[in-house]
Amino acid sequence: MSDLKVSVVVPARNAAAWLRECLESIRSQHPHEMIVVDGCSTDDTAAIARECGATVISDEGRGLPAARMLGARTATGEVVALIDADVVLPPDSLRRLLDEFESGGYDGLQFGLASEADGPGYWGAALAWHHNHSRVRGWFGVSATLMRRDVLLSVGFDDEFRSGEDVELRIRLEQAGYRLGVSDSVVVRHRFDDTFDYARDQWLQDGAGMARTVRKHPGRAGWMAMLPLLATVRGVGLSLFKAPRFLPYWMGFFLYNYRAMFGEILRPAHKPISVGGNAAWLAAARIAPMVTGFLFWALAALVLPPEQIGLGSAVVSAALLTVQLGMLGVGPATLTLLPTETDGGRRLVATSLLTVATSSLFGAGLLVVVTRWLGTGVGEAWNDPVVTVLFLATALLAASAYQLDHVGVAQQRADRTLVRSLVQSLVQLAFLAAGFAVGIRDLSVVVGAVAAGALASVLVGFRQLARAKVSPDWRHGLRPGPALKLLKPGLPNHALMLADRAPGYVLPLIVASTLGPSSTAAWYIVWMMASAVFFVPQSAGFTLQTALAGTRARPGLVASALRASLVLTLVAGLILVVAGPLLLSFLGPQYASAWVLLPVLVPALLLSCVTQVYYGLCRAQGRLFEATVVATLAAVLVVAPAAAVAVNYGLTGVSVLWAVAQATASVIAARRLVTLTRVKPAATAGEIPSAARHQPT
Known part of the structure; x- marks a missing residue:
């Protein structure tokens, strides 16, 4: 038996209904001391605690994290047992967990939790079923946990958190290298109230807590932001097979989690986010919506015929192409100019939004006229x-949403980009599902869903700006002077971006016009999967640009970025090669046969690691013209022969063509990397100042 003294700390606020049973179960196991931290309760919580022999102190209503820390500071034992008032300990469980704690060398060990409803109703049973079947059950938390007192006091809860403090604490404990665990053999009862209000409060607290956690730890943003969605997908699947009556629960779980998450993130921060944090938020904003993006096209592919999917993907690609063309470098220019504006950027934001919206709309109209005149491919949609x-x-709308992303980065609030990205992707998916549910099963529902998502993103963006007190000054309008001020530094960088990204948007249009909508559908799904991996080398290039901008290039740093990019892309590519065929087969035989494209595209993605690192180095050294020439060469090698290759060799030929272009660009890039890392950076006249080049776009 362990000789460690255990001080039990029970935070409680208005917990009279549960507290007596909780404390009696603890007292029967004779801990060193029992401390109840009262949160200014208005019921008999404090009186019941004293009747049960506990020492009662008050946290003066400062919240759960502060209550736990106050209890830990008051405790005198070497080990603190954090026990919530809704927990009941079985006989001898405290001793058994303490033995496991000491023998396993743990710094923190949680009881296993067996959740139950405190009543016969629906919501308590649903909460208990969720927790008993959730993977969260195996995650370290603090609702019934032993911790070494010195560890708890040294790391501590963050008092700024009103919820989610357990997850945030776990992150810091793991980063510090402490040993944490959850017991499989020592299990306690964990009770849930049996009302909808209680369930709703649980969801809202979870969502707000996750938002605070990703704000403090932006590197976890992508995973944390997707967690409610992934949990909902898993929960719905389990419920369908095991407990269909709990399906309505997941709707509430999903909606209230994201309502709280978005509400917390939309709240203006007290200070800007760091450059590293901004980069992490941008990465999360690009990666997180990929799951819903795949679900969007998977749902569309299951309902619509391949011809409609192909034409729909061509229309969406055409829209994204016009956005890229219509940006005119305004986004990168915003990064340079917005921080210097005396009015917080209200006039500049208005001018930039009107400029990109007008330009993209004009480009879209021109594309409609030209492709309608040609009559084939995407022109059939008109x-x-x-x-x-x-x-x-x-x-x-998509151009406006994309420009709002740049505004967020310039304001050092790229976390807002993640919010808009998630809102956009979720609205798209919901609109598509609703359209199918009411019987709309044609091309319009796909394009309409994309438009609805973009509209939602723009509306959320305007609300974010309003809450930050920098609403666009529309009276400034689309005046030539301010617009030219944006275009002058933006156009040089725009050329490189277009040359690098345009082939990805043009190829679906070429496939649609040569091979037809069915082939376009297969190509677009595979291309979307490959694009998810392509973000890795792009991110490496942006990261290198940030590290090198304004300094002499160092071979070691370039080599390090290249190694990291190759390793991460290789891992992601292997996952794609293994999982891709399974995902494609799920969509049907029309798509399953397209798996042969993946072994061609993945090696090309590895080659792009070299090219993207080279582009990052060129941006940092002010060599945009040189990089643009290389990117243009690669684009011409892909686009110029694409139609003929598609007709003669099909989608496999198009994939090989793209791989050859990437190989050519990577050879040039590799040779130039060797040279450029040995020479002093040279600035080019008319380039964007270094402050703008530091920011990935």
Whole structure:
């Protein structure tokens, strides 16, 4: 038996209904001391605690994290047992967990939790079923946990958290190298109240807590932001097979978690986010919506015929292409100019939004005219006036949403980008599902869903700006002077971006015009999967740019970035090669056969690691013209022969063509990397100042 003294700390606020049973179960196991931290309760909580022999202290209503820390500071034992008032300990469980704690060399060990409803109703049973079947059950928490007192006092809860403090504490404990665990053999009862209000409060607290956690630890943003969605997908699947009556629960769980999460993130921060934090938020904003993006196209592929999917993907690609063309470098220019604006950027934001929206809308209209005149491929979509209007709306709204991303980065609040990205992708998915549910099963529902998502992103962006007191000053309008001020530094960088990214948007249009909508559908799904991996080398290039901008290039740093990019891309590529065929087969035989493209595209993605590191180095050294020439060469090698290759060799030929272009660019990039890391950076006249080049776009 252990000789360690255990001080039990029970934070409680208005817990009279549960507290007596909790404390009696603890007292029967004779701990060193029992401390109840009262949170200014208005019921008999404090009186019951004293009747049960506990020492009662008050946290003066400062919240659960502060209550636990106050109890730990008051405790005199070497080990602190944090026990919530809704927990009941079985006989001898405290001793058994303490033995496991000491023999395993733990710094923190949680009891296993067996959740139950405190009543016969629906919501308590649903909460208990969720927790008993959730993977969260195996995650270290603090609702019934032993911790070494010195560890708890040294790391401590963050008093700024009103919820989610357990997850945030676990992150810091793991980062510090402490040994944590959850017992499989010593299990306690964990009770849930049996009302909807209680369930709703649980969801809201979880969502707000996750938002605070990702704000403090932006490197976890992508995973944490997707957690409610992934939990909902898993929960719905389990419920369908095991407990269908709990399906309504997941709707509330999903909606209230994200409502609280977005509400917390939308709240203006007290200070800007660091450069590293901004980069992490941007990465999360690009990666997190990929799951819903795949679900979007998977749902569409299950309901619509391949011809409709192919034409829909071509229309969406055309919209994204017009956005890229219509940006005109305004985004990067915003990064340079916005921080210097005396009015917080209200006039500049208005000018930038109107500029990109007008330019993209004009480009979309021109594309409609040209492709309708050609009559094949994406031009077939314009036979439906509804689709045409939705396409134009998508181009306008998507350009505005993309520019709002740049505004967020310039304001050092890239966390807002993640919020908008998630809102956009979720609204798209919901709109598509709703359209199918009411019987709309044609191209318009796909394009309409994309337009609806972009609109939602823009509306959230305007609300974010309003809450930050930098609403656009629309009276400034689309004046030539301010617009030219944005375009002058932006256009040089825009050329490189277009040359690098345009082939990805053009290829679906070429495939649609040569091989037809069915092949376009297969290509677009595979290309979307490959694009998720392509973000890794792009991110490495942006990271290198940030590290090198304004300094002499160092071979070691470039080599380090290249190694990291290759390793991460290789891992992601292998996952894609293994999992890709399974995902494609899920969509049906039309898509399953496209798996042969993956072994061609993945090696090309590895080659792009070299090219993207080279582009990052060129941006940092002010060599945009040189990088643009290389990117243009690669684009021409892909686009120029694409139609002929598609006709003669199909999608496999198009994939090989893209791989050859990447190989050519990577050879040039590799040779130039060797040279550029040995020479002093040279600035080029007319380039964006270094302050702008530091920011990934």
